[in-house]
Amino acid sequence: MWIKIGLLSFGGPAGQIGLMHGELVEKRKWISDRRFLHALNYCMLLPGPEAQQLAIYTGWLLHRTWGGVVAGALFVLPGAALMMGISWVYVTFGDVPVLEAVFYGLKAAVMAIVVMALIRIGRKILKLPVLWILAAAAFAGIFFANVPFPAIIVSALVIGFVLGRLAPSVLDAGEASRGDAAAAVGADNYVVSDEVNDTIPAPTLARSLVTALVWTAIWLAPLAGCLFVFGPGHVLTEEGLFFSKAALVTFGGAYAVLPYVAQQAVEVHGWLSATQMMDGLGLAETTPGPLILVLQFVGFLGGWNQPEGFSPATMGMFAAGLTVWITFVPGYLFIFVGAPYIERTRGNLMLNRALTAVTAAVVGVILNLAIWFGWNVIVSEENGFDALPLVLAGLFFLLLYKFKWDVLWVVGLGGAVGLGLFLLGLR
Secondary structure: OHHHHHHHOOOHHHHHHHHHHHHHHHHOOOEOHHHHHHHHHHHHOOOOOHHHHHHHHHHHHHHHHHHHHHHHHHHHHHHHHHHHHHHHHHHHHOOOHHHHHHHHHHHHHHHHHHHHHHHHHHHHHOOOHHHHHHHHHHHHHHHHOOOOHHHHHHHHHHHHHHHHHHOOHHHHHHHHHHHOOHHHHHHOOOOEOOOOOOOOOOOOHHHHHHHHHHHHHHHHHHHHHHHHHHOOOOHHHHHHHHHHHHHHHOOOOHHHHHHHHHHHHHHHOOOOOHHHHHHHHHHHHOOOOOHHHHHHHHHHHHHHHOOOOOOHHHHHHHHHHHHHHHHHOHHHHHHHHHHHHHHHOOOOHHHHHHHHHHHHHHHHHHHHHHHHHHHHHHEEOOOEEOOHHHHHHHHHHHHHHOOOOOHHHHHHHHHHHHHHHHHOOOO
16 A cells, blocks of 8 residues: 555645545545544654655554554655656656656646645645634745745644634634544544554653664664765765755755755755756656655766766766665654654644644645646746646546546556657647
């Protein structure tokens, strides 16, 4: 199941979180809806790719440490492997028209998947007028005023605490409406239901410190190896140091950190050109996995362009692998240390009210990402406005919404349509 999610996790956080919700909560009933949203609240507060961290969290809920390790790895590996192959094709052959055509169709399919995911998540979360207002305010803040993502999340958290203390009923009404259904949770046979608590060991300071030390060592071990073998001035060491810092400041996902990465990678280190940076973002948008995989492309190009005694392909693969490790392993650190404490807060009404406000704000942020992605699909500098992806996305949305097609079939159809347009000479 995790391999399927990894292969189909297109469309950034909106598509990925929606896909996980559909598989874990609605289809397989492995995790209850409220348990899933509680985990999502915590992951949105962390730096790094929130969808991968949510995969780790839900895998941990189901099978503890090994469940989290497998879930997080399989969520990333399909996209990372595909990005590695595409990066090699990109630097070896340049533009490949047939691949561009397939991605053209995939982008239209992803647009439909993202919209469907947004509807699904919105229906689950926005059950109260105040939550609609918070979602709209978050969208307006980030879309029109370019308010930083961390500021939006912190503001929502503060508003949730204030409302929870001064007017708790405006955030509790939704809980009351769901309270009558609490008994139905057991009837739905969720593997991890709202009532499951005793299977999670109580966190202790000693266990938390050991976990933090172990996963910090795992995270930084490749960087230490590069520093020992190659020294501080080598491209692998420099990339490891840079992406280690980036992993700790990527609040808001790939879009929030890209300006910083682009400025440092292009202008300071010279690992790739500005054009290559934009091409990498385009590739990351049309491959499965978190959009932050664009960092893997940056790492690959840095190694390819500065092989330092190795072949460009060898150094590119080493650099890409190091970048993926440095970027995604911190998610395990944050989840395995923090999740036991977060699970213990599920009965804290004040905190849950605040996190409910955060979840509503996240819907507005996801809407912004969906619009950003859709706009960049139908409007480009090369071709201007292109209505065909919008038409195709509408048709794909009907297949998802009305005819209940599985995401796998829609993605496959999108790629096939793109290939068909290429063979007919229309792309």
